[in-house]
Amino acid sequence: MTEGKLLDPQPGSRPDARGDSQLHCDLLVVGGGINGAGIARDAAGRGLRVILCDKDDLGAHTSSASSKLIHGGLRYLEHREFGLVRKALQERETLLRIAPHIMRPLRFVMPHLPGHAGQRPAWLIRAGLFLYDRLAPREFLPGSEAVDLVNHRAGGSLKPSFTRGFVYSDGWVDDARLVVLNALDAHERGAQVFTHTRCTAFERHPAHWMATLVQANRDGDGATTRRVKARCLVNAAGPWAGRVAHVALGSAPKRRLRLVKGSHIVVPRLFDHSYAYIFQHADGRIVFAMPYEGAFTLIGTTDVEFQGDPDEVGIAATETAYLCELANSYFRRPIAPSDVVWSYSGVRPLLEDEAASAAAATRDYLLGHDTAAAPMLSVFGGKITTYRKLAEQAVDWIGPALGRPAPAWTAGAVLPGGDLFGGAPDSRSVLEFDRWLVALQRRHGWLPPGLAQRWARAYGTRIDALLAGARRIEDLGEEVAPGLYAAELHYLMRHEWARCAADILWRRSKLGLHLPPGCADELDAWIAGRRSPHHCVALGEPA
Known part of the structure; x- marks a missing residue:
């Protein structure tokens, strides 16, 4: 022993x-x-x-500090990790099918300007995208293509010098x-x-x-x-x-294990369309800029060797400056560290493979x-x-x-709430989510559109359990914070192990980005007043 x-x-x-x-x-x-x-x-x-x-x-x-992507890892092709990319590409489409409410396809724009710092040659990008499209079956995501950014919707947010680029598919997830x-x-x-x-x-x-x-x-x-x-x-x-x-x-x-810190910043929205961007940097890294929570843009990630306590991880000023500098080399609208409304960092436990840099580690x-x-x-x-x-x-x-x-x-097998059009995973659910949402809104016309959309994305078909027979907005109980009703809080505490404001505002949702200061304290006080003495034990028991 x-x-x-x-x-x-x-x-x-x-x-x-x-x-x-x-x-x-x-x-x-x-x-x-x-x-x-x-x-x-x-x-x-x-x-x-x-x-x-x-x-x-x-x-x-x-697991809640990722780049929010379901992707094959285009840049891993540079390190000849073909097996990993193939496995990830296969999983990409499987996951999009089994969780169509918390995942969605996402098109990425890669601006390309010969001579710009960090740019791979166009022929290398074309070859990489050719492999990316073909390493695994791709049944419903569109393939890659070269685009004219002067006339493409995503080009208007970029500096005028970026006139050409490439577009390819991956997926987004609420991690x-x-x-x-x-x-x-x-x-x-x-x-x-x-x-x-x-x-x-x-x-x-x-x-x-x-x-x-x-x-x-x-x-x-x-x-x-x-x-x-x-x-x-x-x-x-x-x-x-x-x-x-x-x-x-x-x-x-x-x-x-090789511990590597990845940090992201969130700034007010830099573009008004559904595309994401993938940017190349002079140091060889790539960084994503993605639509986030409607009103924001998410930018990341960094790769920094980490030696500290993973419980105490946080973004460094140098990382914030790095991400702002990279974004400013591409976007027309400049950003500064003072524009950052939120940031988060996570420590990735990578296998030690003696790679020269954290970015190159498997x-x-x-x-x-x-x-x-x-x-x-x-x-x-x-x-x-x-x-x-x-x-x-x-x-x-x-x-x-x-x-x-x-x-x-x-x-x-779909994940809870993912059975939008039946129990078996299929591409219809992820491709026709908006149609399912419209039907949901017809059934519950009294729900405010923004709330219906947020709940549909978070809970899928489990929204019926959350509503529990409600027929009007008053049936949802107290509005503890703007757009956050007692019915949802009770659901999260009873079924999803939520026990404090941070669990609800930053993991079960991202309402923390949208609510005024002080809401977290008020929510914690509300939760404290409604705890049952047996609730903590009961959550561990099978339903």
């Missing part, structure tokens, strides 16, 4: 309020980011008993909601999900793991302690994966298997686009290791 400790139990911790001395499961997943949530969903759908825990909110770190929906599907298939819950100790036995889970109580008064007996441990702790592996196994993992993943005693699987690296395939491959190994093999299933 090996034993390790991550943190001392929190002061005031107490046994599970239900009196259970021990929880039993086939699979304990540590880490509630996209990979952990994806593995929990896949495993629960194959009949395994699953417990998923995270020390913070679901997707609170790297934080992708995590929540995977956890929700896992929960509805029998998994128990515990947020704000630390694994404070691991003990490894020949046929099982023992873990101690300490969950911070919602009222801040002490904590609830649970003991878990699991047949297999999954380490999906993202930037903390190396640390968890070291503690659980008593030695450093064989593969090292975005592929590795699944580490350890069967010296009770099995353990560690996830190293990865990108949000390939999370479903990663999870599938993880459970393909876990099932047989536990004597419970079962066929893969997630490629053919």
